[in-house]
Amino acid sequence: MIERKFKYKSAFDIIGPIMVGPSSSHTAGAVKIGNMARELYKNTPKELIVTFFGSFAETYKGHGTAVAIVAGILGFETHDERIPEAIKIAEQQGVTIEFLTSSKGAKHANTVNLNLIDGERRLDLTAISIGGGSIQVTEINQHSTILNQEQGYGLVLTTDQPKTAIPCVGNTLESPEFIIIQKLNQETVFFVETLSDISQKLIEKIKEIPGITAVLPTTG
Structure with a gap:
C-alpha cells in the first residue's frame, strides 16, 4: 500500500456530513466505505466478512463502526436513522456477517477490509476513513487504487x-x-x-x- 498525504477540499470535510454519530471517522466514514462496496458489487451480498485494523480494531464496537459498515452495504446514507439496527436488518435479509480484527500493521489507523460474497460473485475491498467522514479506497481485489x-x-x-x-x-x-x-x-x-x-x-x-x-x- 502506497503512503499518501490525504487532501481535504473544505472545512466541511473535517467537520463531517450530517450523520448518525458518534464519530465522523468511525461511523460516517464507515458508512461511505460500505456504500462504495455496494456500488461496485451492485447488490446485497449473501455473506459479508469485515476485518478491522488499527484503531478500528480496538473501537469498532463502541464507536458503531460495525453497524455503520453494514448500513453502507445495505445502501443507507450517513444520516439514516436505521443505522443502529443495520446488522439486525441485514440478518433479516439473509446476510451472514462475520467481524474480525487483525494486528497486522496498516498504513492508517482506520483501515478496514470488506469481503462481499455470493457464490462465485465476490468483491474484496480495502479502505480507510481519513477523518471528517471522508474515505480513501486503497485496494480492490488486491490491486492498489493508488x-x-x-x-x-x-x-x-x-x-x-x-x-x-x-x-x-x-x-x-x-x-x-x-x-x-x-x-x-x-x-x-x-x-x-x-x-x-x-x-x-x-x-x-x-x-x-x-x-x-x-x-x-x-x-x-
Whole structure:
C-alpha cells in the first residue's frame, strides 16, 4: 500500500456530513466505505466478512463502526436513522456477517477490509476513513487504487465496453493515468488518476460516456 498525504477540499470535510454519530471517522466514514462496496458489487451480498485494523480494531464496537459498515452495504446514507439496527436488518435479509480484527500493521489507523460474497460473485475491498467522514479506497481485489503518489485525484470506474469507454474517459481528464483490473461480476474495473480536481459536473459527464456503468471517487 502506497503512503499518501490525504487532501481535504473544505472545512466541511473535517467537520463531517450530517450523520448518525458518534464519530465522523468511525461511523460516517464507515458508512461511505460500505456504500462504495455496494456500488461496485451492485447488490446485497449473501455473506459479508469485515476485518478491522488499527484503531478500528480496538473501537469498532463502541464507536458503531460495525453497524455503520453494514448500513453502507445495505445502501443507507450517513444520516439514516436505521443505522443502529443495520446488522439486525441485514440478518433479516439473509446476510451472514462475520467481524474480525487483525494486528497486522496498516498504513492508517482506520483501515478496514470488506469481503462481499455470493457464490462465485465476490468483491474484496480495502479502505480507510481519513477523518471528517471522508474515505480513501486503497485496494480492490488486491490491486492498489493508488497509481502515482504525486497525482491528486482518483476514480474507480466500471464498464461493460472497456475498449471504447476508456479512451473517452482519457480524453475527458487532464494528464490521466490508468490501470486495468480483472473482471468483476461481468464488468471491467479500472482506476484513473488525474492532476485536476474531479468535480461533480465532470463525474456526471463521465457517467454519460457509453459503456460506463459506475463512476466512484476513490476519495470523498
